Amino acid sequence: MVGPEIERLIQLLSRLPGLGPRSARRAALHLVDKREVLLQPLAHVLADVADKIKTCAICGNYDSVDPCSICADTRRDGAILCVVEDVGALWAMERTGAFRGRYHVLGGLLSALDGIGPDELGIPKLVQRVVESGVTEIILATPATVEGQTTAHLVADRLAGLGVAVSGLAHGVPVGGSLDYLDDGTISAALRARRAF
Amino acid sequence: MVGPEIERLIQLLSRLPGLGPRSARRAALHLVDKREVLLQPLAHVLADVADKIKTCAICGNYDSVDPCSICADTRRDGAILCVVEDVGALWAMERTGAFRGRYHVLGGLLSALDGIGPDELGIPKLVQRVVESGVTEIILATPATVEGQTTAHLVADRLAGLGVAVSGLAHGVPVGGSLDYLDDGTISAALRARRAF
Missing domain, CATH: 1.10.8.420 (RecR Domain 1)
Incomplete structure (x- = not known):
């Protein structure tokens, strides 16, 4: 009706x-x-x-221009790339205003179940970009899940020997987070990564 | 960004x-x-x-034709009108397939706070429709809330003396509903309206 x-x-x-x-x-x-x-x-x-809206041919971001405004912004440090799962993660990182480098959007995470391997994630493209564009530092910002960390390890493996510094986001207690409501894994990770006060 | x-x-x-x-x-x-x-x-x-999509000039339903397909359907009983709050309620009633009359969409409920009175709800238009179209029965299907029932009472008041039978939907235990999860008001209403078995 x-x-x-x-x-x-x-x-x-x-x-x-x-x-x-x-x-x-x-x-x-x-x-x-x-x-x-x-x-x-x-x-x-x-x-x-x-x-x-187009997909940036360099980093995979969405924008009305290609290359996207982040890749085209000469004030941003092209030597540091933040590797993210998707554009949503890129947006989240941008909202912090804490990162002044550029991005590489994987477009997913490794998943044997869904048939997503290194090629589907454009990891060869990332390696090529690192080699050709003088990238010196990679920050792996994939999610703190099994798939996210497996993907991060794979990316780190592929970048080994290219002379690029590779780091991952710290795990720990979220700012404003109370221990009561946190899962055991996060508390254990925060404990292992404890810092001198 | x-x-x-x-x-x-x-x-x-x-x-x-x-x-x-x-x-x-x-x-x-x-x-x-x-x-x-x-x-x-x-x-x-x-x-x-x-x-x-237009709003039906007769009943207030949304359709690509005006009068809407329900008002235009000669197999439906134009002598029985079901009065509903909005088109969502009309859709819900239609999904049951249990009603073969026509509708009158109020487009809201009485609300002193929002300045919605009888004129805003098109109640004069409903009265006119009842008088002019030979309507003999009105079913008030406004929600079982304070606003819904206040609105139903007002509509019933305005229709008094027009020689039209006015009824409201029964209140009671929803089909498939367990008493455990029901509010007291519903259980009391179901008890008062108990029927011989």
């Missing part, structure tokens, strides 16, 4: 992370309720993004 | 029910990840919905 257009809208919305079939229906209804102020602007911005 | 197009996409997505700022960011990233298979189709269907 919903009609084919709204049915299709619900179906596409339900494929967004965080929206199940029921919340997709609510979202579709909300969009139709707010046709002028929400649905039409969203249709325009989606068309705009589809039209303009 | 995200760029103005993606920033705007995140901002609009975060206005959907069920998506906060963080999940809107994830959804935007997912859309850009799946440009061909998700972002572009969604842009098209939104433009399509914006273009085609």
